[in-house]
Amino acid sequence: MNIVSSIMPPEELSQEVVRDFPEGEFLFFDGIEAAGESFFSAEVFITYGEDLTEEHINKTTKLKWIMVMSAGMDEMPLKSCKEKGILITNARGIHKIPMAEFALGTMLGHVKQKALLMENEKARVWNRNLPIEELHGKTLLIIGVGAIGGEIARLAKCFGMKVARVNRNGRENPWTDGIYPVSGLTQILPEADFIVSILPSTPETKHLLKEEHFIAMKDSAVFMNIGRGDLVEEKVLLSALEKKQLSHAYLDVFENEPLPEGHPFWSMENVTVTPHLSSRTKNYLPRSFEIFKHNLHTYIKNNKDYMNVVDLERGY
Structure with missing residues (x-):
């Protein structure tokens, strides 16, 4: 053999x-x-x-x-x-352990103002009036549960988060509080503080998120994509970010990789770019x-x- x-x-x-x-x-x-x-x-x-x-x-x-x-x-x-x-x-x-840790670490870093704290440290600025928040009580929406999403949900519950999920098969998960079909995205999006996608790239998931979904989000919502970059057309996401339809996007995957040097995502204040490494271990x-x-x-x-x-x- x-x-x-x-x-x-x-x-x-x-x-x-x-x-x-x-x-x-x-x-x-x-x-x-x-x-x-x-x-x-x-x-x-x-x-x-x-x-x-x-x-x-x-x-x-x-x-x-x-x-x-x-x-x-x-x-x-x-x-x-x-x-x-x-x-x-x-x-x-x-991938479930490294990607779940990446997702929770990113969410924690967001509410604890990690990026701004690092900037202040470099500039030697002592500012105790930053808007520090908690994950506790926040609502997390996971798009595409599976093994990775299930582990993210488990860790999120440890922090006292409310966890909703969207998937096609309707499989039960002990760590989620609500299950929604893909058609129900616009119903749950207005409640979500964090939206995390772990969807694979398939004909059904390509450009699944449309303008209407970003319009439905809170303007304080955080979107994180650690699945596949073709979940949303870049022009749709760029428009939503420019219009401040959401607070921040953490992007680990892109339609074209590596992300070109002159791409707008690199310089946008409400975007954090990482080079497709959420699963690395x-x-x-x-x-x-x-x-x-x-x-x-x-x-x-x-x-x-x-x-x-x-x-x-x-x-x-």
Whole structure:
């Protein structure tokens, strides 16, 4: 069984998986170009999901399973994989701890005026009259709950926040106080102090937020996007920020990345830009490989106990 990886993991991880699965012939490369012809001999392929093309899939004859070591499927040739009957699993869920901490840290920093405090420190300004607030009692709206949103909700409840959620499947979550369909966004938005989106990029979520949604927000509301940048057209968000229809936007993802040097978001006082790093953690690959190892056991045993099977129609 040839297992080819376009990810070059730390040596301790590669040695561990080779040791645990002696029935596999593992080849690790730094990128699919480095893998070259080895890719076409693979029965199992490990990737971040950004290097495969339709041409790769159409030419392969042995590939049966792709393990994507990320959650996003934006650049995966899903149609070709479906036509070939290739199983795809991903690392969905491993981001919940770093991304939930990022979201709560950002919200805390906002109410505690962290950015202004840092500016005052640099300028040696002693000002005890800053409008410091609390998260306690604030209403958080999470768009797209899932594993990440569920962890954000859990941590938010620890701070005494009210938590509402919007999603399509209506799954219960013990940490949320109310569930709304996507069609009910304008109903709950006027109550939200913080709006956090963790939605993936799919045909259903692309440009989901419209002008009407920002009009419905409190002018004191804070919008945070740590999901995908195509949730809202940039011109719509720019207009809402210029019109002060919301207080602040914390943006970790963008329609085009990296964000161009001259983009207005860089210089707007009511925007904070971070370079798509909310999910970053040194535990990323170890957690991904735990899912891979579980699924490789399943693959070898030929049973159905896979984690995170991707629906090739929905794209997640």
